[in-house]
Amino acid sequence: MCSSSSLPSYFAPDRGPAKYFHGRKKVLMDFSEILKYSSQNNSGLIFLIQGAPGAGKTALLHECERLARESGWETAEKKMYPPALWSPSELRKSLGLRNLPKITQGSAQVSVPGIVKAEVSAEWVQATTLKILSTGKKPLLLKLDEAQTLGTKNKPPSNLASAATNVLDAIHNGELDRPVILIVGGLGTTADIFKTLGISRFEGESFVELDALGEESERAVLHDWITKEGRAKGDPTPWIDAISQETHGWPQHILSYVKPVLRQLKADNRAMMAEGLKAVVEAGCELRSAYYEQRARDFSRKQRQSLARLIANVPLGEGLDEENILESLTKEYGPDKAGKLFGDAQHSGILHKHAGIYTVPIPSMRDWLVDNYSREQIKFPQELQPRRSMHGRNPEIDLGGR
Ligand SMILES: Nc1ncnc2c1ncn2[C@@H]1O[C@H](COP(=O)(O)OP(=O)(O)OP(=O)(O)O)[C@@H](O)[C@H]1O
Ligand SMILES: [Mg+2]
Known part of the structure; x- marks a missing residue:
């Protein structure tokens, strides 16, 4: 039977981890040094990548996570959501740990399935969260994306705000019993939100304002999609030249044009024709506008x-x-x-x-x-x-x- 992964998909997601990742070399080099330093010195920190929509934050976080895993770091099994910073059960869930027997003391409400509502204090939450983070043989990498929501829909509840702050502070200052790094991605408001959570200063290398990709990287991404995924016949340079005029190095935009590229190459049996390129540029422009419309929807x-x-x-x-x-x-x-x-x-x-x-x-x-x-x-x-x-x-x- 034919495996589905051997079939070309003709689909290129314009959000999330990149199939053909290029560029961001300095950030990845800095992050790699931080991994090394942290595991050698039993320390840790918060590494913040912020940038506008579609700048490539999620893709870069994914690459950082891959680097950490390759360097022997433990990474979360499941996606981590902001409440993991103030909810031990959420944290255990994202780390793939079994949940513990329920809570015994305190003042914030925790529900015990089906039966009781026990009360826990911010102190208990903080101590338990720090214990979970500290327990383990390997250094630990946590990844939190869309972290700007910590200032809006995922704000820590007021009775647990101090726990969240102290947990973040302990990570940021490398005060746990093993190396722990939290990599964070979010829109341009994220650093300000971290300030309200008590984290006001980042190490120079651990604060990244993500901008467009450089020209070389942008062209490399287009080249890979056109030749590897689209399996185009011939020299892709004129197509790369024309598309890169429109994309400004902006990863989301590159993918807006890659989608019609794949469709067009399929329709034209892999040939790169002038008419096909014209249609690609028009369709890419439509997708780009539709993306802006979505950003402005509210x-x-x-x-x-x-x-x-x-x-x-x-x-x-x-x-x-x-x-x-x-x-x-x-x-x-x-x-x-x-x-x-x-x-x-x-x-x-x-x-x-x-x-x-x-x-x-x-x-x-x-x-x-x-x-x-x-x-x-x-x-x-x-x-x-x-x-x-x-x-x-x-x-x-x-x-x-x-
Ligand atoms: N360096 C890169 N090389 C190749 N493709 C990339 C790169 N960075 C991002 N991409 C691709 O560009 C698209 C947008 O990237 P991504 O989803 O990471 O942006 P984002 O900043 O997280 O956007 P949002 O703010 O909407 O969450 C995705 O398809 C992603 O795979
Ligand atoms: Mg994202």
Whole structure:
């Protein structure tokens, strides 16, 4: 019987671990040194990778985890969710440990299946969590992705906030009985959120602001997808040249173009034709716009216009100060709503803080916002409201969620 893994999939996921990973060499080298140092010195730390949506955080975390495993580190069996920092049972679950008999003392509620609700204290939670982390022969690597949610939907409950802070602090200062590293990925707000959790300073090498891929790495990713996955016949250079004009080194965008590449090569029996490339570039552009639309999904048209007007006159590569953004939004929405809109724009990755200023993180995302929303809107009667189609979506392309 034919194994399914031997069949080409023609599908390239635009989120998560990379099939053809390239670049990020400095980060991986630094991380490798940190692994070595930590296991030799029985220490540990928190390693934070933050960046805009689609910058490649999850893929990079995955590579870091692979490096750790290859260096003999224990890694979690299951995905770790933020509550593992203040819930011993959640932590045990992600480490693949059997759960312990239930709790005996304290003041926070823990449910015992079916029967009792026992009370535990923050002290108990902290001591138990630290014990779990300390117990084991190998050094331990924990991975926490989407960590910006620690400031929103995954905020530690107030009665266990001190436990979460002390657990993070113990890891960050290497105070456990074995080397423990927590690698964290999250949007540009993550470092600020860690500050509210008591972690205000990171080792130079252990704080990464992830940016676009360099040109060489971007081309290598495209080359692999076109030749290895797409099994294209001939020289892929013209296709790589054309696509890399559109992707700005942005990993998510590269995958937006890779999807139509695979489809087109299949349709054209692996031949790279000029017409095929044209169709790929158009379809990739559609997917890219659809991605921006998703990022902006929770914003009303008025809010999008406000954000677009804010950035329309800021030259590419420059940014805005928080004070100016808030001042401008406050005029339209009042202070509370302005603050919320500003926060939401950061949480959705539309605004990204880098070196103290805020920008729209991807040049083509900025263009999308400005082109579609910064011009004065003409008021149409209700029945004549124009339907904005982002360059006419290709009905064949199904984004399938995010
Ligand atoms: N260095 C890389 N080489 C090759 N492909 C990459 C690289 N980095 C990321 N990718 C691919 O780009 C896409 C987006 O990356 P990823 O999902 O890691 O981004 P992210 O920053 O975690 O995005 P989000 O904020 O939406 O979670 C994925 O398909 C991923 O496999
Ligand atoms: Mg991710």
